Amino acid sequence: MINYGRVLLGGLVAGVVLNACDYVIGTYIMASDMQRTAQRLNLDPDRLTSSATMMTWMVVDLIYGLLIVWTYAAIRPRLGPGPTTAMTAGIVLFLAITSVVFGFAQMGIFTMDSFIKNAALSLGAAILASLAGGAVYKES
Numbered sequence: 001m002i003n004y005g006r007v008l009l010g011g012l013v014a015g016v017v018l019n020a021c022d023y024v025i026g027t028y029i030m031a032s033d034m035q036r037t038a039q040r041l042n043l044d045p046d047r048l049t050s051s052a053t054m055m056t057w058m059v060v061d062l063i064y065g066l067l068i069v070w071t072y073a074a075i076r077p078r079l080g081p082g083p084t085t086a087m088t089a090g091i092v093l094f095l096a097i098t099s100v101v102f103g104f105a106q107m108g109i110f111t112m113d114s115f116i117k118n119a120a121l122s123l124g125a126a127i128l129a130s131l132a133g134g135a136v137y138k139e140s
Contacts, residue, residue: 002073006137007066014133015065019058021125029121033114041109068093068126069133076139086134087127094126 026034038045047053072089079085098119105115 001139002070003137003139006139007070007073010069010072010133010136011066012062013065013136014068014129015062017129017132018061018065018125021121021128022057022061025118025121025125030114030118033111033117037110037114040111064093064097065129065133068130069137072130072134073137076137081139083131083134086130086137089134090126090130091123094123098122 034048035045037043038048068090071093072086075089076085079088101110101119102115104110105112110118
């Protein structure tokens with residue numbers, strides 16, 4: 001039986017880890033790529049860095065963290081508890097999201113070099129978040 005209280009707690013932990021990773025990735029590692037994309041797509045740079053946009057991504061990361069931990073809880077009876085299963089949950093959701101973003105890259109919304117760099121960094125973030133959230137989750 002899934003312990004939904006622990007899914008919530010683990011999901012919040014995973015979401016905080018994702019938020020921290022996204023802050024570092026967006027502010028320092030991918031900042032120039034994001035600026036180039038904004039210029040190429042004629043996006044308003046002020047809107048990209050607005051409080052409303054930041055809050056939206058914070059909520060997205062919290063939902064992503066909850067989904068990772070819920071997936072871990074759901075597959076844990078079949079694959080067993082522990083970090084390998086937690087990482088599996090994170091990687092499954094990472095692949096689902098990244099396959100959609102790859103479609104956007106193929107449409108030209110993202111350049112392939114930015115997509116590859118961001119995908120590699122996002123994989124690391126998903127693994128860290130799944131390990132943190134999975135460590136919090138307990139069946140009872």
